[in-house]
Amino acid sequence: xxxxxxxxxxxxxxxxxxxxxxxxxxxxxxxxxxxxxxxxxxxxxxxxxxxxxxxxxxxxxxxxxxxxxxxxxxxxxxxxxxxxxxxxxxxxxxxxxxxxxxxxxxxxxxxxxxxxxxxxxxxxxxxxxxxxxxxxxxxxxxxxxxxxxxxxxxxxxxxxxxxxxxxxxxxxxxxxxxxxxxxxxxxxxxxxxxxxxxxxxxxxxxxxxxxxxxxxxxxxxxxxxxxxxxxxxxxxxxxxxxxxxxxxxxxxxxxxxxxxxxxxxxxxxxxxxxxxxxxxxxxxxxxxxxxxxxxxxxxxxxxxxxxxxxxxxxxxxxxxxxxxxxxxxxxxxxxxxxxxxxxxxxxxxxxxxxxxxxxxxxxxxxxxxxxxxxxxxxxxxxxxxxxxxxxxxxxxxxxxxxxxxxxxxxxxxxxxxxxxxxxxxxxxxxxxxxxxxxxxxxxxxxxxxxxxxxxxxxxxxxxxxxxxxxxxxxxxxxxxxxxxxxxxxxxxxxxxxxxxxxxxxxxxxxxxxxxxxxxxxxxxxxxxxxxxxxxxxxxxxxxxxxxxxxxxxxxxxxxxxxxxxxxxxxxxxxxxxxxxxxxxxxxxxxxxxxxxxxxxxxxxxxxxxxxxxxxxxxxxxxxxxxxxxxxxxxxxxxxxxxxxxxxxxxxxxxxxxxxxxxxxxxxxxxxxxxxxxxxxxxxxxxxxxxxxxxxxxxxxxxxxxxxxxxxxxxxxxxxxxxxxxxxxxxxxxxxxxxxxxxxxxxxxxxxxxxxxxxxxxxxxxxxxxxxxxxxxxxxxxxxxxxxxxxxxxxxxxxxxxxxxxxxxxxxxxxxxxxxxxxxxxxxxxxxxxxxxxxxxxxxxxxxxxxxxxxxxxxxxxxxxxxxxxxxxxxxxxxxxxxxxxxxxxxxxxxxxxxxxxxxxxxxxxxxxxxxxxxxxxxxxxxxxxxxxxxxxxxxxxxxxxxxxxxxxxxxxxxxxx
DNA sequence: ATCCTCCCCTAC
DNA sequence: TAAGGTAGGGGAGGAT
Numbered sequence: 001x002x003x004x005x006x007x008x009x010x011x012x013x014x015x016x017x018x019x020x021x022x023x024x025x026x027x028x029x030x031x032x033x034x035x036x037x038x039x040x041x042x043x044x045x046x047x048x049x050x051x052x053x054x055x056x057x058x059x060x061x062x063x064x065x066x067x068x069x070x071x072x073x074x075x076x077x078x079x080x081x082x083x084x085x086x087x088x089x090x091x092x093x094x095x096x097x098x099x100x101x102x103x104x105x106x107x108x109x110x111x112x113x114x115x116x117x118x119x120x121x122x123x124x125x126x127x128x129x130x131x132x133x134x135x136x137x138x139x140x141x142x143x144x145x146x147x148x149x150x151x152x153x154x155x156x157x158x159x160x161x162x163x164x165x166x167x168x169x170x171x172x173x174x175x176x177x178x179x180x181x182x183x184x185x186x187x188x189x190x191x192x193x194x195x196x197x198x199x200x201x202x203x204x205x206x207x208x209x210x211x212x213x214x215x216x217x218x219x220x221x222x223x224x225x226x227x228x229x230x231x232x233x234x235x236x237x238x239x240x241x242x243x244x245x246x247x248x249x250x251x252x253x254x255x256x257x258x259x260x261x262x263x264x265x266x267x268x269x270x271x272x273x274x275x276x277x278x279x280x281x282x283x284x285x286x287x288x289x290x291x292x293x294x295x296x297x298x299x300x301x302x303x304x305x306x307x308x309x310x311x312x313x314x315x316x317x318x319x320x321x322x323x324x325x326x327x328x329x330x331x332x333x334x335x336x337x338x339x340x341x342x343x344x345x346x347x348x349x350x351x352x353x354x355x356x357x358x359x360x361x362x363x364x365x366x367x368x369x370x371x372x373x374x375x376x377x378x379x380x381x382x383x384x385x386x387x388x389x390x391x392x393x394x395x396x397x398x399x400x401x402x403x404x405x406x407x408x409x410x411x412x413x414x415x416x417x418x419x420x421x422x423x424x425x426x427x428x429x430x431x432x433x434x435x436x437x438x439x440x441x442x443x444x445x446x447x448x449x450x451x452x453x454x455x456x457x458x459x460x461x462x463x464x465x466x467x468x469x470x471x472x473x474x475x476x477x478x479x480x481x482x483x484x485x486x487x488x489x490x491x492x493x494x495x496x497x498x499x500x501x502x503x504x505x506x507x508x509x510x511x512x513x514x515x516x517x518x519x520x521x522x523x524x525x526x527x528x529x530x531x532x533x534x535x536x537x538x539x540x541x542x543x544x545x546x547x548x549x550x551x552x553x554x555x556x557x558x559x560x561x562x563x564x565x566x567x568x569x570x571x572x573x574x575x576x577x578x579x580x581x582x583x584x585x586x587x588x589x590x591x592x593x594x595x596x597x598x599x600x601x602x603x604x605x606x607x608x609x610x611x612x613x614x615x616x617x618x619x620x621x622x623x624x625x626x627x628x629x630x631x632x633x634x635x636x637x638x639x640x641x642x643x644x645x646x647x648x649x650x651x652x653x654x655x656x657x658x659x660x661x662x663x664x665x666x667x668x669x670x671x672x673x674x675x676x677x678x679x680x681x682x683x684x685x686x687x688x689x690x691x692x693x694x695x696x697x698x699x700x701x702x703x704x705x706x707x708x709x710x711x712x713x714x715x716x717x718x719x720x721x722x723x724x725x726x727x728x729x730x731x732x733x734x735x736x737x738x739x740x741x742x743x744x745x746x747x748x749x750x751x752x753x754x755x756x757x758x759x760x761x762x763x764x765x766x767x768x769x770x771x772x773x774x775x776x777x778x779x780x781x782x783x784x785x786x787x788x789x790x791x792x793x794x795x796x797x798x799x800x801x802x803x804x805x806x807x808x809x810x811x812x813x814x815x816x817x818x819x820x821x822x823x824x825x826x827x828x829x830x831x832x833x834x835x836x837x838x839x840x841x842x843x844x845x846x847x848x849x850x851x852x853x854x855x856x857x858x859x860x861x862x863x864x865x866x867x868x869x870x871x872x873x874x875x876x877x878x879x880x881x882x883x884x885x886x887x888x889x890x891x892x893x894x895x896x897x898x899x900x901x902x903x904x905x906x907x908x909x910x911x912x913x914x915x916x917x918x919x920x921x922x923x924x925x926x927x928x929x930x931x932x933x934x935x936x937x938x939x940x941x942x943x944x945x946x947x948x949x950x951x952x953x954x955x956x957x958x959x960x961x
Numbered sequence: 962a963t964c965c966t967c968c969c970c971t972a973c
Numbered sequence: 974t975a976a977g978g979t980a981g982g983g984g985a986g987g988a989t
Binding site for chain 1: 965966967968969970971972973
């Protein structure tokens with residue numbers, strides 16, 4: 001991509017090569033930006049400017065562009081990026097913060113990411129006050145009034161002051177009319193201009209309001225949690241149909257991911273694996289932690305035992321000293337440390353809650369122990385269903401195998417909750433709660449019965465991340481022989497540290513844990529051993545807030561009493577099977593021969609059990625991890641009624657997977673679709689609200705000829721697989737897309753994609769489809785009624801052929817198209833044609849092993865691909881403005897580009913942005929001639945097409961008479 | 962034997 | 974109400 005880029009730059013801009021985007025202005029702007037990034041790609045550390053001199057940001061939560069990108073921008077332009085908020089942080093960047101969080105961030109400036117982006121675009125540091133996410137009057141009256149007003153009139157309107165602050169004031173009141181969105185009447189409401197001006201620079205607030213409003217339009221039946229102040233009533237209208245809070249909603253995916261503990265757990269795990277790899281890459285080989293440790297050791301005087309530094313360790317309980325003698329034993333072999341924060345989520349959550357000190361506390365979404373009873377649910381039935389299926393599977397597995405099997409009772413989590421009690425899960429609970437029998441993963445309904453005094457605290461995902469960074473940063477100051485396990489847990493090869501600082505493992509642990517406590521306010525436990533297994537078991541013994549070194553001489557005895565379920569790799573299922581064999585601890589396990597273990601549990605599993613039972617573990621630390629798959633799946637809130645809804649969701653997932661692949665800089669050669677399907681006879685209404693209930697899991701995969709990160713291809717492959725399975729959409733309970741057989745791109749590490757280059761990258765490969773569509777509309781004047789997807793595809797593709805000879809078509813795009821064709825051919829060769837033109841036009845597919853011809857309905861091309869728009873609204877607005885003002889008549893190429901971008905916004909379900917852009921364009925074109933207005937009509941038409949595909953409805957846009 | 966696909970299991 | 978994700982390992986059974 002970089003090569004192409006420079007070629008383009010040399011060629012100049014007047015050539016309509018598809019890169020000229022929205023006219024000469026665009027090209028000039030972009031090549032300038034690209035130039036910057038090319039330079040930057042070559043030398044990451046080089047500074048482009050010092051715009052952000054003296055600015056230190058901390059990114060809180062999800063932003064566009066993301067934290068990584070903002071970090072890069074900051075570094076590039078002389079600023080500082082903090083992974084967590086420190087005293088030196090000058091600004092917090094956020095797009096969306098709950099009020100409680102804003103309150104926590106009292107004094108600091110919470111600024112929208114557009115401040116950073118716009119400052120770079122402007123080449124100078126803009127006034128951040130215009131980008132404040134919340135002004136001092138967070139719940140300002142204007143907004144309140146605004147809400148009341150619309151609610152009283154049952155009308156939703158959009159404000160013209162949505163125009164970003166940096167815009168000139170050419171907006172006029174006309175906007176107010178044209179942007180009106182009706183809810184249930186045809187009347188539009190204009191709000192007072194004065195009020196709008198009050199709001200003018202509070203983009204965050206206004207946009208949030210808008211987001212909700214736009215979503216409430218009938219065309220996009222959405223339900224977004226309203227964040228209005230109490231008393232404002234629009235939210236009431238929303239709750240009229242509460243059952244719609246499913247994956248059908250455009251915002252579902254982000255809202256779900258934003259609240260899913262498991263999602264955060266996973267992504268943070270991956271994140272810190274990457275972080276360690278990056279630290280290793282960037283390391284200069286200096287480890288200040290070792291110096292600190294040596295200093296401490298020196299100052300702790302003659303006494304070498306741990307009592308030397310009372311201050312440091314008096315927080316720790318007796319566990320700290322439990323095998324104090326160990327420290328005198330020299331350790332000839334490798335020393336592995338396993339370190340793990342104690343009940344991580346709770347610890348982090350309790351940092352600012354001294355009032356809860358000593359109380360049993362759990363982190364959960366539950367607000368109380370009430371669970372609305374819904375018609376058709378039957379928890380006992382579901383529980384019985386799970387039990388029976390488990391037994392059936394067990395029998396299947398045991399058939400053909402020898403062994404006397406005891407019937408062991410298997411507990412279900414549903415056992416201890418009554419019909420109306422909360423099924424919200426406990427993500428983490430502290431040791432006070434554990435004493436009462438509360439466990440992680442338990443339903444709140446169960447937990448509160450076991451521990452009536454249980455206090456609950458909310459999730460704080462940003463807090464977890466912040467503490468994790470501190471944890472990793474501190475550890476990385478000692479060594480980089482680290483294997484990240486998760487956000488709060490890692491293995492560390494300590495051999496070097498102990499040798500260099502001449503300390504014992506437990507001295508190091510004491511020092512380290514005190515340091516961690518100091519830095520994070522949370523306690524950690526550490527275990528040492530000569531391999532990861534031993535270290536891990538040692539940690540288990542050390543917990544909570546302790547440390548333990550399992551010495552080689554003690555391993556044998558130690559292992560005897562370890563329960564099988566405490567061995568890593570032994571979970572519910574294997575533990576059950578072992579128990580059924582009468583094996584409960586490692587002593588039992590040791591009595592079995594390797595061969596018999598392998599016979600019973602499989603080769604590898606048997607061997608692992610055999611070794612682990614003896615405390616053996618040959619595994620080396622994986623310090624530079626490379627991922628093997630990327631996936632996104634949702635098994636919550638999946639309630640579709642139509643195939644179209646299901647496919648639209650698959651498309652969102654494809655997009656999600658792609659953005660993760662891009663971040664990880666990988667492409668995949670295999671697409672796997674994972675579905676959860678309501679089991680036969682399982683109740684339609686699940687016990688858990690929006691849960692998946694009793695399901696059958698199905699996965700189907702497909703190999704591609706070429707590794708891809710194209711959302712379009714992935715989407716089509718996934719949908720092809722889904723169709724093939726012929727599942728009623730209403731029975732779907734979970735959907736996932738996984739990419740396997742990854743190819744890691746070696747070069748892109750330094751050539752990170754940027755806001756604009758990502759955007760452009762898509763343009764270059766994807767321009768042809770939308771161009772075709774434009775041709776089709778412009779040329780044939782297709783009627784206004786909605787075309788069926790199938791017909792559309794055929795049409796589009798035919799038109800595409802014709803458009804290939806269009807002399808407007810740029811050289812480069814033709815080239816790309818050829819490439820695409822050849823790519824397609826290679827797919828066919830691999831036996832897969834879902835991505836090919838043939839398939840798309842609906843003709844039977846030749847040489848297709850899996851799809852029979854009658855199944856191969858054309859898959860709607862929801863092209864352009866659903867890339868999350870990588871340009872901020874503000875940037876897009878500037879470009880539109882520049883486009884219209886710089887050209888006498890619109891160029892086709894630019895129309896294509898703009899349409900493409902708008903379509904992508906629709907696919908990414910950013911209707912609010914689409915709306916704003918249309919209003920802007922409409923306003924700018926009012927006094928323009930016919931060509932411009934025709935172009936506008938074309939853009940609208942093509943947008944409605946994609947609207948139909950995604951939402952099944954048109955978007956209300958301003959029109960010319 | 963070895964590979965592939967479709968599971969299942971485990972861990973956080 | 975509730976936010977049941979995600980990566981990796983491995984087994985069974987069929988294809989080569």
